[in-house]
Amino acid sequence: MDSQPPSRIAVIGGGFSGTMAAVQILRAANRPLELHIIERKPPLGRGVAYGTRYGSHLLNVPAGKMSAFPSDPDHFLRWLQAHPELLSAPPTPTTFAPRKVYGAYVQSLLAEAEAKATVDVQVTHWTDEAIDLDIWDGHATINLESGQSLEVDRVILAIGNFPPGHPHLGDRSFFASERYVGDPWQKGNLDSVKPDDVVLLIGSGLTALDLTLGMRERGHKGVVHLLSRRGQLPQRHQNAEPYPRFLEEPLPVTVRALVKRVRQELKKAQAAGVDWRPVLDALRPQTQSIWHALPLQERRRFLGRVRPYWEVRRHRMPPDAAALADEMLASGRLHLYGGRLVSLDERDGGVESRFRERGAAEDTVVRVDRVINCTGPECDYRRMRHPLIASLLGQGLVRPDDLALGLDTDASGSLLDAEGHPSHILYTLGPLRKGTLWETTAVPEIRVQAEELAATLLCDS
Ligand SMILES: Cc1cc2nc3c(=O)[nH]c(=O)nc-3n(C[C@H](O)[C@H](O)[C@H](O)COP(=O)(O)OP(=O)(O)OC[C@H]3O[C@@H](n4cnc5c(N)ncnc54)[C@H](O)[C@@H]3O)c2cc1C
Secondary structure, three states: OOOOOOOEEEEEOOOHHHHHHHHHHHHHOOOOEEEEEEEOOOOOOOHHHHOOOOOOOEOOOOHHHOOOOOOOOOHHHHHHHHOHHHOOOOOOOOOOOEHHHHHHHHHHHHHHHHHHOOOOEEEEEEEOOEEEEEEEOOEEEEEEOOOOEEEEOEEEEOOOOOOOOOOOOOOOHHHHOOOEEOOOOOOOOOOOOOOOOOEEEEOOOHHHHHHHHHHHHOOOOOOEEEEEOOOOOOOEOOOOOOOOOOOOOOOOOOHHHHHHHHHHHHHHHHHOOOOHHHHHHOOHHHHHHHHHHOOHHHHHHHHHHHHHHHHHHHOOEOHHHHHHHHHHHHOOOEEEEEEEEEEEEEEOOEEEEEEEEOOOOOOEEEEEOEEEEOOOOOOOHHHOOOHHHHHHHHOOOOOEOOOOOOEOEOOOOEEEOOOOOEEEEEEEOHHHHHHHHOOOOOHHHHHHHHHHHHHHHHHOO
């Protein structure tokens, strides 16, 4: 292992995770350092979640819980209060701010950290894609799509959320159609949607809701059909007093025991007139420990049996978005189906979508003009077309976790190689750690990881 302190750090990916890792490194740096931030789709600080241009795309966490700094919980709220022109009403801890405003916040943090860095830190922003990485003699060489390369001592892989894989269909020819949008977060994803188009969104989670609201903001007036296995929209947020931590040590080691204990508490809360939301929210600080306590087969059981129920309750709609969804459902502009997609065929200037609703004996056929894939980020790295990931997997420098939800890491965020040895050069944070931590994709967890990772890298060796 290298015994010299790292002097050259590269962050690959400039979304929330990569930007906050860079901010924390800049704040904690106590010796001269080269910091490289590589992002293929600038500007930095926005990524998939906060790069949206639609004002109707709101944070799904209230402002009081969205500080980028774990030790300063009101930081985002104070920033909003200092920028009243960005909101239509004065911010409060329960405000659900537009995500593009949050992107401006994160961008401002990087600019401030760069301006205030106290030691000689040289920051370089690369607008480029890292396509390949070699490790030799305790260092890494990162090759960029432009043909340039850079040599560093430590690498933070902050490559985040990937577009969804195509829905499961026997005949995949439709996925080449111009009437199909495979990546719901791609720039210009709604450009092809005409105001009166009938649109089928595959998925009914927060991404489908985003797309519905985005189309509406662009003047779309046509009917929107949402199809998902269970046909459930996410539950909605509601203000409530925090509920105390109720899950005691030792934590349950089976899903059955876990569900039983949570159900007991929900009943108790209901009897006392307390809403279910704060009860589930009380699990949040313990979610990673709960996941850790479950053996692998129990984690699999959770994914197979409990996940769908968990997802719609954990990832909730901001109240304004929920009200719009209600209005569209009531007026017949939004239709929700629970079932399995059977086929998508382009014919007669449109698309014939066929699906089997739950419990139905026959297929439902709906004719639409566009189909947009909103099935959620692809997590199985073996299936991705990402040159850098392919290179890392091919060299055995990283490996998928046992559940194929991300890449395998140790407790510090160091990536494990094909044999399970932690790297002293490659680290990660955020969505890539989902298999190891489960709860790791949102700001409250990533901000902690960014701070801890900066400390690890700067104190390392
Ligand atoms: C639509 C959406 C809304 C969300 N809303 C919220 C919310 O309201 N509150 C909350 O707490 N969480 C929310 N989340 C969770 C979100 O995952 C995190 O908050 C956070 O934004 C994740 O950031 P990231 O940097 O890890 O990933 P990303 O935002 O995906 O950023 C990764 C970046 O890496 C870049 N990249 C990838 N590969 C390379 C490469 N080889 N070379 C160079 N650059 C590369 C990409 O271009 C991208 O900009 C949301 C997620 C999504 C998808």
